[in-house]
Amino acid sequence: MDEKMSRNPYTRVVPKTHWFLRHPRYMRYMCREVTCIFIGIYTVMLLVGLQRLSEGRAAYEAFLQGLREPASIVFHVLALGFAVYHTVTWFNVTPKALPVQIGEEFVPGAAIAGAHYAIWAVLSLLILVLAGAF
Amino acid sequence: MSERVFEFEVLRYNPEKDSEPHFQRYSVSCPEEWVVLDALNRIKETIDPTLSYRWSCHMAVCGSCGMMINGEPKLSCKSFLRNYEGVIRVEPLTHFPIERDLVTVIDDFVGKLKRVKPYLIPKQDKPVSEGEFLQSPAELKKYKQYTLCINCMLCYAACPEYGLIPKFIGPAAIALAHRYNEDSRDGGRDERQEEIATNEGVWECSFVGACSEVCPEHVDPASALQQVKIKSTLDWAQEHLMPWTKK
Amino acid sequence: MAKSNKPIVWGLFAAGGTVTAFVTPVLIVLTLLAALGHAPAMLSYDKLHSFGAHWFGKVSLFVVVSLSLWGCAHRLRITCYDFGLRADLLVAVVVYAAAFAGTVATAVYLAAL
Numbered sequence: 001m002d003e004k005m006s007r008n009p010y011t012r013v014v015p016k017t018h019w020f021l022r023h024p025r026y027m028r029y030m031c032r033e034v035t036c037i038f039i040g041i042y043t044v045m046l047l048v049g050l051q052r053l054s055e056g057r058a059a060y061e062a063f064l065q066g067l068r069e070p071a072s073i074v075f076h077v078l079a080l081g082f083a084v085y086h087t088v089t090w091f092n093v094t095p096k097a098l099p100v101q102i103g104e105e106f107v108p109g110a111a112i113a114g115a116h117y118a119i120w121a122v123l124s125l126l127i128l129v130l131a132g133a134f
Numbered sequence: 135m136s137e138r139v140f141e142f143e144v145l146r147y148n149p150e151k152d153s154e155p156h157f158q159r160y161s162v163s164c165p166e167e168w169v170v171l172d173a174l175n176r177i178k179e180t181i182d183p184t185l186s187y188r189w190s191c192h193m194a195v196c197g198s199c200g201m202m203i204n205g206e207p208k209l210s211c212k213s214f215l216r217n218y219e220g221v222i223r224v225e226p227l228t229h230f231p232i233e234r235d236l237v238t239v240i241d242d243f244v245g246k247l248k249r250v251k252p253y254l255i256p257k258q259d260k261p262v263s264e265g266e267f268l269q270s271p272a273e274l275k276k277y278k279q280y281t282l283c284i285n286c287m288l289c290y291a292a293c294p295e296y297g298l299i300p301k302f303i304g305p306a307a308i309a310l311a312h313r314y315n316e317d318s319r320d321g322g323r324d325e326r327q328e329e330i331a332t333n334e335g336v337w338e339c340s341f342v343g344a345c346s347e348v349c350p351e352h353v354d355p356a357s358a359l360q361q362v363k364i365k366s367t368l369d370w371a372q373e374h375l376m377p378w379t380k381k
Numbered sequence: 382m383a384k385s386n387k388p389i390v391w392g393l394f395a396a397g398g399t400v401t402a403f404v405t406p407v408l409i410v411l412t413l414l415a416a417l418g419h420a421p422a423m424l425s426y427d428k429l430h431s432f433g434a435h436w437f438g439k440v441s442l443f444v445v446v447s448l449s450l451w452g453c454a455h456r457l458r459i460t461c462y463d464f465g466l467r468a469d470l471l472v473a474v475v476v477y478a479a480a481f482a483g484t485v486a487t488a489v490y491l492a493a494l
Contacts (some may be wrong), residue, residue: 007240008149009231014297017465023205026294029342033460039401040453042409046446047483049412053433054493057426064424067416076413077474083405090402093341097360104272116402124407131411132422294463327384337387340459363391372386 035086038079091116139163140173140215142186145225148324155232157223159184164215170224171199171210172243174236187236194350197286200227201236208292227291229300241294243287246303249329250311255322273318280358282351289345289355295338302338303330305345305355312358315365331366339363390455390477397452404445433494443491447484454480 020026052063066072094116095109128134139161147155160181161250171189178185189199192211199210202220202225215222231239241307289305296302311330315323330336339359346356372379415424422428432438454476461472 006150007233009233010147010152010155010383011231011401012150012155012228014229016293016298016467017393018292019297020463023344025344026342029344030460030463033340033456033463036453036456036460039405039449040457042405043401043446043449043453044161044483045412046408047450047487050433050442050446050490052485053426053429054490060275060426060429064415064420067412068418069416073413073416076409076416080406080409080413083409086398087402087406090398093343093356096346096354096357097364099357099361101276103270104275106275124410127404128156128406128410128421130423132428133411133414187487298463331384333385333387335385336386340463363388364395366384367388367392367395370384370386371392 031085032089035082035089038075039086041075042079042083058073087120091120135162137165140175141221142173143221143223144174144177144236145232146185146235148184149234159221162364166216168215170201170203170208170213170215170222171232173215174210184234186234186339195284197284197285200286200288200291201225202228202291207288209286209288209350212350227287228292229293229297230287238287240287242300243285243290243304243306246307247285247310249303250307251322251326251329252310252314254314254317254320255325256319257321267319269280269318276318277313277316280309280316280353283310283313283353283355284351286350288348288350292344292348294342294344295340299334299338301334303335305339305359306353308336308339308362309355311352312362315362327366327369330362336362336366388471390451393451395448395452395453397448398456400445400448401452405449408445420443430494433491439491439494443487446487447480450483451477451482 020030049060049063052059091113095107095112098112100107100112140163142160142162143157144160145155146158154204160177162177162181163171164176171192174187174189175183182264187199187201187210188197190209191198194209197209200207201210202208203210203213203225204223207227210224222235226232226236226238230242231242233239254375256267283306285306287306290296293302293305296304308330310328314320315326336359339356341356341360343356346354398433411424414421422444433442446480458469458472458476462469
């Protein structure tokens with residue numbers, strides 16, 4: 001009895017550019033990842049604002065005027081949505097990366113995330129008040 | 135106990151005859167309480183004895199029966215027929231080469247398990263005459279969750295980075311390394327870091343979190359990997375910015 | 382197999398991601414208000430200039446802008462890879478160079494205030 005086993009494993013190809021379309025959880029992940037594009041563009045906008053500020057009153061006021069373009073308003077709304085999605089996804093996973101063990105038990109993840117949300121709310125309110133938004 | 139006919143589309147592959155896999159349809163009458171594994175067994179026993187698949191305990195502790203059921207990595211012994219509608223699609227676990235039908239080639243995974251040195255490496259040799267290692271309940275609880283892994287590989291099927299970069303060491307293996315690193319009896323962290331603090335180790339992970347979502351034992355490998363990243367970053371900072379503090 | 386040097390950029394990403402999680406939404410609200418014609422008092426030239434001229438303003442603006450850039454750069458690198466753009470080394474050099482340039486620019490503009 002000398003039957004040789006003939007192995008011929010088949011490797012299935014993973015689609016490199018659209019693998020994430022295969023499942024909702026991958027789509028959610030990609031949504032989270034592309035938040036960096038919107039936050040990045042917004043931060044560059046802040047950088048440009050700082051540049052105009054350093055150039056003087058006329059330059060800065062032209063920048064503020066430019067913010068009022070319809071394209072800018074649309075971008076702001078989109079960016080806000082993505083920025084908040086980044087915040088929520090970030091806070092929700094923080095307890096996984098930084099578990100806190102007190103005695104035998106671990107602090108519940110909801111408490112750690114909750115503390116982040118609370119600080120975020122207070123900090124945001126503080127900044128809005130100090131900036132004179134109201 | 136009512137029976138009805140269930141429809142299955144099962145991916146078949148005969149390495150000696152087929153050039154590529156193809157689906158085969160089976161209609162089989164099963165009690166509604168059954169799981170997919172029971173249905174596969176009935177198919178094999180009464181319809182098609184050539185259907186090949188792995189299974190053992192039938193109670194979600196051995197990790198043998200992992201497969202894709204309607205595109206989701208699941209243990210077939212824990213997938214209840216009543217939760218599915220219409221035709222149920224059964225395929226071998228994604229991201230692994232297919233050996234035959236639903237059996238995958240798992241050599242890569244087994245090799246990675248070995249690489250992370252999944253055994254206690256005590257800080258000092260302790261002869262039996264000196265007695266046991268003592269561990270408090272708090273010390274046990276620190277790593278207990280990561281001991282629950284049954285090596286079912288569902289996390290590797292779910293992880294898109296493993297699918298795109300096969301040399302990624304992967305969720306289960308790194309979570310296992312973390313289990314030993316966090317064990318108070320262990321002193322082998324530096325040795326394991328040589329394997330997992332590499333580009334194909336933890337740094338291939340982009341925290342998709344799919345691994346933890348599909349884990350049937352709630353090991354939460356994603357959390358282990360993030361903790362390894364943080365510790366590795368602190369290590370790196372110490373090694374490169376304060377080298378005099380390294381023993 | 383050598384241990385990775387990714388911790389440098391990952392550490393910056395973790396810091397940047399945390400900063401953007403906490404402050405980016407409220408900053409967007411501030412400039413959105415300006416975009417809608419109700420610019421908050423702090424965004425007027427005089428007030429913002431004196432904030433930026435003060436050491437606290439300089440430090441906080443620098444930290445927020447530069448860390449946000451590093452956080453976005455690293456995530457963008459990974460996103461490019463996930464979208465199938467496989468030239469990782471090239472992408473890494475481009476995004477980190479951009480973040481570095483942005484960091485330097487921020488320091489220069491703030492110093493001028």
